[in-house]
Amino acid sequence: MLLLRASGFLWDNVPVLLREQDGDYSRAMKKIYRILSCHIFIFALASIALVGCETSSAPAPAASTTHNIKGGGRLVILRAANMGEDLTVNLKIDGKTAANIIMGGQYNAPLAAGPHVLTVLATPNRDAVSPSKTQIVVKPGQTYTFTAMWRGERLKLVAN
Numbered sequence: 829m830l831l832l833r834a835s836g837f838l839w840d841n842v843p844v845l846l847r848e849q850d851g852d853y854s855r856a857m858k859k860i861y862r863i864l865s866c867h868i869f870i871f872a873l874a875s876i877a878l879v880g881c882e883t884s885s886a887p888a889p890a891a892s893t894t895h896n897i898k899g900g901g902r903l904v905i906l907r908a909a910n911m912g913e914d915l916t917v918n919l920k921i922d923g924k925t926a927a928n929i930i931m932g933g934q935y936n937a938p939l940a941a942g943p944h945v946l947t948v949l950a951t952p953n954r955d956a957v958s959p960s961k962t963q964i965v966v967k968p969g970q971t972y973t974f975t976a977m978w979r980g981e982r983l984k985l986v987a988n
Contacts, residue, residue, distance in 0.1 A: 899941050899968040899969075900938050900939055900940045900941050900966065900968060901938070901939050901941060901966040901967060901968060901969065901970040901971060901972060902936070902937070902938050902939065902970075902971040902972070903921075903935070903936075903937060903938075903939040903946075903966075903971075903972050903974075904934065904935065904936045904971060904972070904973040904974070905917070905919055905927070905929065905934060905935040905936075905946075905948075905973075905974050905975075905976060905985070906934050906973070906974070906975045906976070906988070907929045907930075907931065907932075907933055907934060907975070907976050908975055908976060908977035908978070909931075909932075910977075910978075911931070911950070911976075911977070911978070912931070913930075913931040915950045915951065915952075916928045916929065916930055916950070916951045917929040917948055917949075917950060917951075917976045917983065918948065918949045918950075918951050918959075919935055919946065919947070919948055919976075920946070920947040920948075920959075921939070921944055921945070921946060921947075922944055922945055923945070923947070928951070929976065939966050939972075940966065941966050941967060941968050942965065942966060943963065943964070943965045943966075944963070944964055944965075944966060945961055945962070945963050946961070946962045946963075946964060946974070946985055947959045947960070947961050947962075948960050948962075948976050948983050948984070948985055949983065950983045955981075957981065957982060957983075960982055960983055960984045960985065962974070962984075962985045972987075973987070973988040974986060974987055974988060975988055
């Protein structure tokens with residue numbers, strides 16, 4: 829029995845299935861229903877498996893900028909609660925991605941002493957807005973806390 833042709837679409841084969849069932853439309857439709865149900869079930873299982881693979885934690889901090897160095901400071905980036913759950917704050921330190929901060933999340937890691945450039949961008953970036961940059965000079969033993977929040981149409985780091 830031919831169920832699928834090279835095109836791969838079941839609906840292209842309905843006349844073939846009906847002809848093979850000698851005009852018994854109910855048997856042919858039951859076969860089509862079983863085949864479609866199987867395909868939908870497999871698609872649902874694959875979707876659940878892919879959702880289970882999605883990670884919501886931030887990537888490990890970049891080793892060159894956040895490892896424990898004697899005399900370094902600490903950087904804390906909070907995410908404003910009113911940004912919504914569909915946006916992620918992409919944080920870069922000195923041009924390297926340090927974290928993607930999701931709703932309710934924060935970034936908290938040591939940072940080597942000296943000058944650094946912090947860049948934030950809301951993703952997905954639907955309006956092609958340029959990232960916001962903040963320059964800091966980290967002093968030993970100091971903690972630098974910022975909140976990523978909207979200032980007009982741009983995401984900015986606001987010192988706490």
